[in-house]
Amino acid sequence: MADIDITRDGKVQIVRFNRASKKNAITRAMYAQMAAALAEAESDDDIRVTAFLGQPEVFTSGNDLSDFLTVAQGGEHGTEVQDFLKALITSQTPLVAGVDGLAVGVGTTMLMHCDMVFASPRAWLQTPFVDLGLVPEAGSSLLGPNIMGYQHAFALLALGERFYAEKAKEAGLIHSIVEPELVDQSTLGAARLLAEKPPQALKTARRLLRGDTAPLMNRMMEEGVLFGEALKSDEARSAFMAFMSKKAS
Numbered sequence: 001m002a003d004i005d006i007t008r009d010g011k012v013q014i015v016r017f018n019r020a021s022k023k024n025a026i027t028r029a030m031y032a033q034m035a036a037a038l039a040e041a042e043s044d045d046d047i048r049v050t051a052f053l054g055q056p057e058v059f060t061s062g063n064d065l066s067d068f069l070t071v072a073q074g075g076e077h078g079t080e081v082q083d084f085l086k087a088l089i090t091s092q093t094p095l096v097a098g099v100d101g102l103a104v105g106v107g108t109t110m111l112m113h114c115d116m117v118f119a120s121p122r123a124w125l126q127t128p129f130v131d132l133g134l135v136p137e138a139g140s141s142l143l144g145p146n147i148m149g150y151q152h153a154f155a156l157l158a159l160g161e162r163f164y165a166e167k168a169k170e171a172g173l174i175h176s177i178v179e180p181e182l183v184d185q186s187t188l189g190a191a192r193l194l195a196e197k198p199p200q201a202l203k204t205a206r207r208l209l210r211g212d213t214a215p216l217m218n219r220m221m222e223e224g225v226l227f228g229e230a231l232k233s234d235e236a237r238s239a240f241m242a243f244m245s246k247k248a249s
């Protein structure tokens, strides 16, 4: 079974995390598949919307920490993560997401690139970047304060506070809270509505609403350099090893 399922529902492309045994942790191969799916949406006029979905109680636990540990120990990083983040920023196709349960790290920051996010009451968002010796990524250091104001952004992105659904909605990170069994349905319902709109007008409206993406791209690249350096720090290496050894014990 693939770790990411990419399917079509009419004009909606569904990208579903499917690695529940590892809390949908995202490997390099999964990033590559997601980047390819976003590229496909740009080139295929039959795809009007891309919807990101997860599994019951698990959206995603973010980047696979064993991949991070590999880099921390001198291994190769690859371009897959950055390819995916660039594709999020350059996407002209509307993006929606449905979150039930945990959304950690990039599982939270990718939501900042989505146009509409639906979440269950038991959804929670968290970015333990600093705890891991890392820094905010995916343009979140720019998008975060813009979306939710500095205080919320600092609490989420620097303190690593867990935002449950109500708080995430208040902060503007999600559109609606729906019961867990309705997360997929509500997300796809919105996606289908968007898919029926005149596509060019929708793309233009979206571009205007999102504004100039050049500063976002620049910030994401700057974060990427700092993140890459931080990954190799003693602070990060010991945090990843602690996670892995906790699992092994």
Ligand code: COA
Pocket (backbone or CB within 6 Å): 021, 022, 023, 025, 026, 061, 062, 063, 064, 065, 066, 102, 104, 105, 106, 128, 129, 132, 247
């Ligand atoms: N990378 C790699 N493996 C991960 C993972 C991640 N990000 N998140 C979870 N897993 C794995 C665990 O190692 C475990 O594998 P195992 O069964 O082979 O030991 C399995 O998924 C289940 O995770 P577990 O920690 O037992 O589940 P939990 O419900 O107790 O906790 C989390 C869930 C998400 C709170 C916890 O797994 C966690 O903190 N993960 C790391 C999140 C993170 O820091 N992401 C990167 C942000 S930059």
